[in-house]
Amino acid sequence: MTNIFSSRDSREALELLSEQFAMQVRRKKEEPFFLALSGGETAQQMFRLWTERFSGRIDWDTIRFYWVDERCVPPQDSESNYGHAHELLFGPLNILPAHIHRIQGEEEPAAEAVRYAQEVREELPHRHGIPRFDAIILGAGSDGHTASIFPDSISLMADQNLFAVSAHPGSGQKRITMTGPLILNAAMLLLPILGKSKAHITPLLLGNAPERELLPAGYVISHARHISIYTDPGSHPLQPPLPDK
Numbered sequence: 536m537t538n539i540f541s542s543r544d545s546r547e548a549l550e551l552l553s554e555q556f557a558m559q560v561r562r563k564k565e566e567p568f569f570l571a572l573s574g575g576e577t578a579q580q581m582f583r584l585w586t587e588r589f590s591g592r593i594d595w596d597t598i599r600f601y602w603v604d605e606r607c608v609p610p611q612d613s614e615s616n617y618g619h620a621h622e623l624l625f626g627p628l629n630i631l632p633a634h635i636h637r638i639q640g641e642e643e644p645a646a647e648a649v650r651y652a653q654e655v656r657e658e659l660p661h662r663h664g665i666p667r668f669d670a671i672i673l674g675a676g677s678d679g680h681t682a683s684i685f686p687d688s689i690s691l692m693a694d695q696n697l698f699a700v701s702a703h704p705g706s707g708q709k710r711i712t713m714t715g716p717l718i719l720n721a722a723m724l725l726l727p728i729l730g731k732s733k734a735h736i737t738p739l740l741l742g743n744a745p746e747r748e749l750l751p752a753g754y755v756i757s758h759a760r761h762i763s764i765y766t767d768p769g770s771h772p773l774q775p776p777l778p779d780k
């Protein structure tokens with residue numbers, strides 16, 4: 536099932552996503568709660584919102600933090616997905632270092648993809664023989680990528696290794712990314728698609744044309760058992776205007 540939530544702006548969209556995520560954390564009876572985070576601008580906006588508005592509304596101690604993808608750079612690099620989360624979320628919320636399971640972007644990429652896959656395999660419960668995250672918060676790039684699976688590496692959607700190495704098609708920067716089977720096995724998939732830079736891709740991602748399967752974010756939407764998608768007027772301008780509050 537695909538749920539599409541259209542909000543008045545990106546903040547409202549991320550608030551709704553965060554409320555639904557918080558409810559899922561509360562609902563889980565047995566601890567811990569396994570969460571995988573994305574990087575990029577949307578994730579950074581969400582981290583700011585979480586520290587401003589959700590510090591007391593989520594039991595952060597129950598959450599174990601993992602990543603959907605990482606750029607192959609050291610953690611202090613301004614491109615590091617972990618680095619952004621550390622600065623904007625873990626520091627302000629005093630998250631215990633033992634609860635943070637980062638991808639080590641400074642290590643040799645192929646070896647690190649294997650090591651991280653092993654860590655995830657050992658730490659998480661399994662369903663259908665694959666580790667199962669309680670929630671994965673994805674992102675979508677303006678080229679239709681999700682995690683660090685780009686249109687030219689769409690075969691990673693069917694890769695049986697839990698994590699693999701990819702490269703950004705423009706810069707060639709190496710990435711370590713979660714692959715399709717692990718993404719699609721999550722109990723909850725949340726996908727914010729926000730901002731004008733996504734306006735051209737959103738109709739394709741949300742439509743039923745077979746070409747959407749060629750875009751990694753479209754592939755996930757097509758194959759997910761259940762996914763919640765959050766848009767704003769920038770990314771989804773075809774929506775009728777919402778009434779005033």
Ligand SMILES: O=C1O[C@H](COP(=O)(O)O)[C@@H](O)[C@H](O)[C@H]1O
Nearest residue numbers: 573574575576577674675676682
């Ligand atoms: O490179 C990345 O981009 C996507 C989308 O990021 P955004 O800046 O458009 O929000 C993100 O989901 C991914 O984790 C990140 O590494």
